[in-house]
Amino acid sequence: MLPHYFNHLFVSGIDIYIADVLIILASISIVGVLTYFKKWKWLWREWLTTVDHKKIGIMYILAAFAMFFRGGMDGLMMRTQLAVPNNHFLGAQHYDEVFTTHGTIMILFMAMPMLIGLINVAMPLQIGARDVAFPYLNAISLWTFFFGALLFNLSFVIGGSPDAGWTSYAPLAGPTFSPGPGENYYLFGLNLAGLGTLASGINFLVTIIKMRAPGMTLMRMPMFVWSTLITSILIIFAFPVLTVALSLLSFDRLFGSHIFSMTHGGMPMMWVNLFWIWGHPEVYIVILPAFGILSEVIGTFSGKKLFGYSAMVGSLIAIAFLSFLVWVHHFFTMGAGATVNSFFGVSTMLIAIPTGVKIFNWIFTMYKGKVRFNTAMLWSLAFIPTFVIGGMTGVMLAVAPADYQYHNSYFLIAHFHYMLVGGTVFGVFSGLYYWWPKMFGMKLNETLGKWHFWLFMISFNLTFLPMYLLGLMGMTRRMYTYPPGLGWSHLNMLETVGAFGQGFAMMFMMVNIIWSIKNGERDLTGDAWDGRALEWATTSPAPEYNFAHIPMIYGRDAFWDRKYGKDKAKYTLKAKPYTPIHMPNNSGRPFLMAVAFFISFFGFVFEWWLVAGLGLLAVFFFMFSRSFETNTDHYISVEEIEHTESGGGRS
């Protein structure tokens, strides 16, 4: 009766024991602090049950930071192992697990939630809406992501980590070559989080289509909203493919089906195709919102309207369309033939054109502008050259014959770190410094911010620039150690120094956050940077209902025009009386439902069918009970609005 995974439930190893102890200590201290300060009720009422898009966004960002820490630790472990030849810091198996979790966590549980968090915070405000279209669903998205990430991370201490790479190629990831629960964690953790991502995509799309303030036509939307719209469409078409791929592999592993197996007629290439039909658009799901942030930040800190708005929109659409036509470039060397490779090579190179358009537009936006070099702006500025280096090496990789040389080498690793760190992460930092006052009502310290920026930027290049060289010198990815005398040692040491430099730089951001909570410059105007879009038209942080009056829009850069435009008279709100504002109620159900999902999927990971079934039953119970809930909304009274507005949004 005892399931066969039961005997290796607990993983042994010195780092695992350290992790066990740290997890227990951290849990005890969190529980202790919450109990000591009597904050349980506050945590539940204000945060865990909230349906407010701004708080949901903040929780996304918090969780993503925790994942950034975990993924970063994985990265540092790898770089420690590779610092010198013939190193024995990590074993081969352990190294496999670490690079698998590093890649998976950084892309799915760090980059994407970080961006979804920023979208949640800023997008509804930018379109002058009071909320997203489906606030309750938004909470479900957050908690399924959160518990999906938790499930994935649990593998480290219970049952063992996945070790087949973040791409989880079959048949390596199949039951024969990856026995044990590790790979199941990957499949079910990603699938749970993926549900939340798909729901977010639907939510954002409907929000942008239906909930823009009066007068905000599509071609008047801020560029960040445009990038969210296109990203949402990519999510809606790409994520079901991931769901199918993960579910099929789960069937192979749990129920002995033969979709991706080597025997009984299965076809491992099916996995590679499905994975990358999702995987390549995923690259743009994590880069397009960063493009959007860049457009906002550069416009604001140049004091100019965005150059080439329509071209920016057009290039977003072109990139999104092309992103679905290029997936085969991930396996040029798998024998698809010259015609197929040529098609996918050329379609990949085409993406450079709309991307180039965007880069020139950002540069022209700064041209003759009054550029202010705030930390947020510095991150955006650094984005441009790093992204160009990453993009050009990407075009080099897209040359199919040459790819036979670069394939699986460190050249590729350098390329995608320039895209994902130099692109997405720089964009995220830019967005965090930019919207921090809107989220928390105070600015981050500029001096500490610039330390963070310069240290990180230099260390980043120190880490990944040598990788191009190492790749050309023949060092391949996924190798856990190498012999001396190949000429790789110095560059590897340099990279390790750079990696720790990035970790060190992140401490400046942490110190900055803590320092700024106490001493940071408070933003009393709501308009911390002399901004252009509507999120700056309300207080910082914005009240629950965002805008007491829904704003009217007469052009692009709505808030800028209201402040400085020719016909700003049009914008001055006549002293209309407040009316009660309709808002959704908080609910604990999304949280509990995600817990039920978590329990169920944990059961699936260990093939404990009873646990899996009961968990699913609980999920359906929560859906059913929601359907019968009638008391889902409330009104904020005029007195309360008056009180909030006179207090400048701060209660």
Add this chain to the structure above:
Amino acid sequence: MAYQMDAHHAPVDPSVPLEYSTEDGQLKILGFWVFIAADIVLFSCLFATYVVLHNNTYGGPTAEQLFDVPGFVTETLLLLTSSFTCGLAIFEMHRSRLQPMIGWWIVTILLGMGFVGMEISEFAKYVGEGANITRSAFLSSFFILVGTHGTHVTIGIFWMISILIQLIRYGITAVTARKAFVVSIYWHFLDAIWIFIFTVVYLSGKVS
């Protein structure tokens, strides 16, 4: 009648069908259409997998040996009819006639149950003959594609039962009308998917 007390759910435009009459209803119906788009992608991937693998029988039974024409034709008729009766229920809803609406609703649920019952017995028969999910890639992809559709239908039945309870409890309101309308979109969508399964899986399997 909690629904009617709530001004948020109060009709904003009486000239449109009831389910579209509130802002909330319009948002949710659009959101559901977008979800359907995502579900189409999901089924497309499963169809692609089936098409790629359907000849990989690995010495096991083939589609031609397995499929039984009267069986899958009856399944098809049950599901098509249920889609029609579901349409009749929505038609009665738009004429504000609760009793006939509930009647057609129940007929739809029963037909759906008949479909699922037949599918379960079909699967059981195959498994009894040793043609189970582990036998070959063809059978794996068959069971997963058709089973995913069957799971969708099963969820749809429970969903419709919950709407039935709400119809009996609250009558036809803007909220129940919207919920009924959304599940009817879902039901017609499953019907459309089945047409593809009927053609790509069963008919082609018999003809090849």
